[in-house]
Amino acid sequence: MPTDFHRADPLIDALVADLAPVRPRRWWREAALLAGAVVVEAFMVAEIFGMRPTTADALMAPAFMWKTASLTLVAIIGAAAALLSLDPAVTGGRRIRWLWGALALLLPVALAAGWLIDAGAAGSEALLHRLDWRAGLGCVRHVVMTALPMLLVLAVVIRRGAPTNPERTAAAAGLAAAGLSAAGFVLSCPHDDPLYVAVWYGLAVALITGVSRLLLPRLIRW
Amino acid sequence: MTSATDDIWGRLMAAxxxxxxxxxxxxxxxxxPWLVRYFGRRLPPSQVEDAVQETLMAIHAKRHTYDPDRLFxxxxxxxxxYKWIDRLRGQARHAADELPESLAVDDHESSVTSAHVLTALLATLKPAQAEVIRLVKLDGLSIEEAAARTGQSESLVKVNIHRGLGHLARVLEAQADAD
Incomplete structure (x- = not known):
């Protein structure tokens, strides 16, 4: 195609001169990278902190299943929203609006489910004892520490994408990182009390999401 | 844009x-030219060329995010x-910057279409904000002139430009793409 009928344009000349082949991004490649990071981190955590002493019965308990399922859902929906939001064609449309809605709904629903399980558990101990704040802060620190590397991996992936709503993408990435690390921590944390999980895991997830929402947009602007 | 155009541009980008x-x-x-028209409707004339160039560079840098199986x-x-909203935000941050003396309105028919999307959006703002944005950002008045014209103090003019454009950027970002 001749270019004669276009005004000579130094910018276009420069961009054409800079053209190199690129591989179109695919969300599933990024999802696979993320999954790889989860596996690596899970092994490191298991190596360093060990698995919780447990029985098959404990793993089948409603409280344990609730905690694992909720955190895994947070991680999956957060990661899906973050990755899908990297395509300008998708963010603009209505296709992923339901994902943001699901994210907003998930937390209240998860907490309500925990409360129901809790109500059936007939816990008679004192509230403070159940909260066990020393262990709780340990859990928060652990989840935050393991979430940060995940957030870093996500940030690298996001920077390669084209997020057209950086604040939302950052919040989704924070939820994904926190959810992934908390879901992994389930394997070594011996606390299944829904109150404990809601307070301390909730605090850790909120912290990471807040940090991501505040700092990440600066890094991913383009 | 017709889907035929989409297809051609999509195939060109895939290549x-x-x-x-x-x-x-x-x-x-x-x-x-598509971008010149797009930004001509949405930005003050003096900003259009910058926005076009910035967007071309963004398209270049992010060309791998286009999925060749989908419409362009x-x-x-x-x-x-995204670049439009980003620019409105930047404007909000530099509320006090006035337009340069020479309004770079060149060959494209911007005198007719000039920023009409932006003008329509201004109607959704508080009148005091919309008025000073129109005067300073679109008509090219100085802050002092806008203050004298509207009876707002100079600092209020700046605050109203800042808040108004910031509000527009947030509203636009929140709503699903209606273009």
Whole structure:
């Protein structure tokens, strides 16, 4: 195609001169990278902190299943929203609006489910004892520490994408990182009390999401 | 944009992703007037050229995010819209910057279409904000002139420009793409 009928344009000349082949991004490649990071981190955590002493019965308990399922859902929906939001064609449309809605709904629903399980558990101990704040802060620190590397991996992936709503993408990435690390921590944390999980895991997830929402947009602007 | 145009631009971009220079040059050459029209409707005339160039560079830097199996139009619109909102935000941050003396209104028919999308959006703002944005950002008055015209103090003019444009950027970002 001749270019004669276009005004000579130094910018276009420069961009054409800079053209190199690129591989179109695919969300599933990024999802696979993320999954790889989860596996690596899970092994490191298991190596360093060990698995919780447990029985098959404990793993089948409603409280344990609730905690694992909720955190895994947070991680999956957060990661899906973050990755899908990297395509300008998708963010603009209505296709992923339901994902943001699901994210907003998930937390209240998860907490309500925990409360129901809790109500059936007939816990008679004192509230403070159940909260066990020393262990709780340990859990928060652990989840935050393991979430940060995940957030870093996500940030690298996001920077390669084209997020057209950086604040939302950052919040989704924070939820994904926190959810992934908390879901992994389930394997070594011996606390299944829904109150404990809601307070301390909730605090850790909120912290990471807040940090991501505040700092990440600066890094991913383009 | 018709879907036929989408297809052609999409195929050109797919070729560009493989590193073919000629289709890429043709694509950029065709995108430029489209972007001039897009931003001409949405930004003060003095900002259009900057926005066009910035968007062309963004398209270049992010060309790997285009999925060759899908339409090109929504991808392009998403990037243009992001750059538009980004610019409104930047304007809000530099509320006190006045337009340069020479309003760079060149060959494109911007005297007719000039920023009419932006003008329509201004109607959704508080009148005091909309008025000073129109006077300073679109008509090219100085802060002092706008203050004298509206009876707002100079600092209030700046605050109203800042808040008004910031509000527009947030509203636009929140709503699903309606273009």
């Amino acid at each position: 560009a992703q493989r590193g073919e220079a000629a289709p890429y040059r043709r694509l950029l050459g065709e995108l430029r 139009g929504p991808w392009l619109a998403g990037i243009a819209r």
